[in-house]
Amino acid sequence: MLVDLVAGPDGRTFTAHPGGGPANAAIAVARLGGRAVLSTTFGDDLFGALVRAHLEESDVDTRMLPSTGATSVAFAATDEHGVARYDFRVSWDVQSIPLVDGAAFLHTGSLAAAVAPSAVEAAMRAARAAGTPVSLDPNIRPTLAGRPEVARARFERQAGLADVLKVSEEDLEWLYPGTDPVSRAESLLILGPRLVVLTRGPRGALAVTTALAVERPAPAVDVVDTVGAGDAFTAGLLSVLARREVPLGRLDETTLGDALAVATTVGAITCSRAGADSPRADELGAVAALLDRGPASG
Structure with a gap:
C-alpha cells in the first residue's frame, strides 16, 4: 500500500492517488463484488x-502487519501514451x-516481492502447503528490481511458488531482453505455474x-x-477463476476466455481514468x- 504522486502536464504539480500493486x-x-483481505503496512501519517480511507471506501478488509515505517510513496510521470514511469x-x-483461512487465492507481487522477498516467499510456501492457490504478478520496476541477473x-x-503467473510484455522484455514474449510466456510453465497470463497492452x-x-482482445x-x-x-482474472471454482489443473477454454474478457475490460476501464481507479461490477x-455465472458443472 502506497501513494502514487502522479505528475501533471507541467511536470511540477503532483496529484495523490492511493496505490500499490496488491492493494490495487x-x-x-x-x-x-468479491471479498478481499489485504495484509499490508502503512504509516500513521x-x-x-x-x-x-480509500481501502475502507472500497470495503477491503485490511490487516495491518507490524512495521515501523512511514507510508511509501511512488512518484509517477506519464508519456504521451499515458504509460507511467516511477x-x-x-x-x-x-x-x-x-495467511487468511478460506481464501480462494493468495495474491502477491510487485514491490512486496522485491523489497521483502523472504517474507513473501514464506507466505507463498505456506499457502501452497495449505492448499491455497498462489497468484503472482512481478510487475517489474527497474528502479527497485536491482541487477537484472539478481x-x-x-x-x-x-514463479516456481505460484499457481497463476501474470506477466506483461514489459516485464519479460526487462527480464529476458530480445526474446519473443509469447514463447517466453509459454516456457514459464516449466517453472511450475499451472496458468501463465501475458498482458499485451492494447x-x-x-x-x-x-x-x-x-x-x-482489449476493449478500445x-x-x-x-x-x-x-x-x-x-483482479478481474482472479474474480472469475474464484467464482467458477474450476481447479486450475482442469481449466477449460470457456472459463479462461471469460476470465480474460472480464480482466481486459476491467484493465481497459482503469486506463481510461486517472490513477488506480478500477471499475465496479455495474460499470462493465x-x-x-x-x-455472475456460477461454478462450472461436471
Missing part, C-alpha cells in the same frame, strides 16, 4: 490516513505474513496452460494513464454477466 488488486476485487520512496519492513533469479524462484491478453492457449478506450491497470486486470457492460 484487493480494491478491484472488492469493487467487483497524512498519506496513511488517505490510503486507509521513482520510489519505499518503507516496507515486514517480517512475516499470516531480479531474474528472484522472479524465477517466486492488443489484449494471452492465457496459456500445458493444454490450452486462449487470447482475448481513450487512455488517461496506465497506473494500476495491470493490477485491475489481475455486457461482460458483467460473466462475473
